[in-house]
Amino acid sequence: MSNYAISSIETHLFFARIMREHTLFLMAGFPCKEESWIRQADFFRGQFEELLKDAVRISDGRVSDSVIRSGELVTEFTIPAERRTESLTGISIDSRISELELALRCGGDEGLANFRDKAFLNQVHELNRRSLRLLNGLINFKESILREVKNGNLFTANYPLLIQHILREARLYRDTVMECMRGRRFSMHHLCETEIFWNQIMMEHAWFIRGLLDPCEEELIDTADNFGDTFCALLKAAREQDAIASECNPKDRNAMNAVMGDCDALRKKSLEETIKYQQFKTAGTEGILKLKIDSIILPLLADHVLREANHYIRLLNCKL
Numbered sequence: 001m002s003n004y005a006i007s008s009i010e011t012h013l014f015f016a017r018i019m020r021e022h023t024l025f026l027m028a029g030f031p032c033k034e035e036s037w038i039r040q041a042d043f044f045r046g047q048f049e050e051l052l053k054d055a056v057r058i059s060d061g062r063v064s065d066s067v068i069r070s071g072e073l074v075t076e077f078t079i080p081a082e083r084r085t086e087s088l089t090g091i092s093i094d095s096r097i098s099e100l101e102l103a104l105r106c107g108g109d110e111g112l113a114n115f116r117d118k119a120f121l122n123q124v125h126e127l128n129r130r131s132l133r134l135l136n137g138l139i140n141f142k143e144s145i146l147r148e149v150k151n152g153n154l155f156t157a158n159y160p161l162l163i164q165h166i167l168r169e170a171r172l173y174r175d176t177v178m179e180c181m182r183g184r185r186f187s188m189h190h191l192c193e194t195e196i197f198w199n200q201i202m203m204e205h206a207w208f209i210r211g212l213l214d215p216c217e218e219e220l221i222d223t224a225d226n227f228g229d230t231f232c233a234l235l236k237a238a239r240e241q242d243a244i245a246s247e248c249n250p251k252d253r254n255a256m257n258a259v260m261g262d263c264d265a266l267r268k269k270s271l272e273e274t275i276k277y278q279q280f281k282t283a284g285t286e287g288i289l290k291l292k293i294d295s296i297i298l299p300l301l302a303d304h305v306l307r308e309a310n311h312y313i314r315l316l317n318c319k320l
């Protein structure tokens with residue numbers, strides 16, 4: 001039961017913040033005449049902010065040390081990035097949530113004892129149910145934006161690929177909550193599913209970064225292109241590994257050991273590259289905040305992609 005509760009609140013702490021930011025990026029990308037689209041995005045922004053706040057409220061002393069230390073919830077840049085983004089876009093961001101998250105303590109004996117607390121478990125159930133309702137709505141909303149953009153009825157400064165990208169993340173959040181509700185830790189159905197999902201996300205981040213940098217930032221564009229190529233190759237390798245694993249006879253121990261060995265090697269390589277990428281994203285976020293980089297990247301978008309790299313690094317470390 002404690003696994004269920006920990007997995008649930010850790011999922012919300014990471015993903016509810018990510019969803020709130022997606023809706024902010026959507027709001028900032030619509031032309032001012034699209035009042036109805038902006039209003040709908042703002043509705044989800046407010047709802048996910050409330051959900052995040054409620055998750056934070058019940059998380060102190062209950063979250064794993066590895067999640068707190070990973071930098072996937074908040075980074076040293078999150079609050080300055082929120083303040084600057086709020087002032088640039090006029091969209092409100094409650095930074096008190098980030099302050100509370102910076103002060104979160106991990107679960108010790110006292111925290112574990114609390115998992116037997118029925119009121120706490122009810123709060124976790126309620127958060128899970130609420131998040132699924134909201135996610136169904138948000139997924140429909142993102143799908144309709146994509147459809148209208150593709151039909152030429154709606155303009156947004158966000159790339160169509162970015163909308164597909166944030167749709168995939170919303171679906172992963174929904175799948176993860178559903179797995180938590182089934183009472184077990186999230187398990188990928190395929191051997192390399194984590195790598196397939198996140199290597200694609202990392203590759204697309206590189207494409208977005210290169211496309212949002214000022215065209216004069218040639219060196220950074222080259223570096224982003226290189227990361228794009230690296231993660232494209234890692235994605236391809238993960239898909240190939242996954243196909244080999246699914247065809248392998250589980251009774252053939254030698255073949256299975258060879259497949260597992262190859263998957264481990266791919267995981268190590270993904271980890272190595274994501275750590276380098278994390279350093280690039282850290283330097284990028286700092287450069288944007290210090291006005292040293294010319295771009296049309298919102299400071300909070302820079303911090304957002306950094307947190308996603310931090311999340312992926314933690315997942316890879318868990319599996320190795």
Ligand SMILES: [Fe+2]
Pocket residue numbers: 018166169304308
């Ligand atoms: Fe995202």
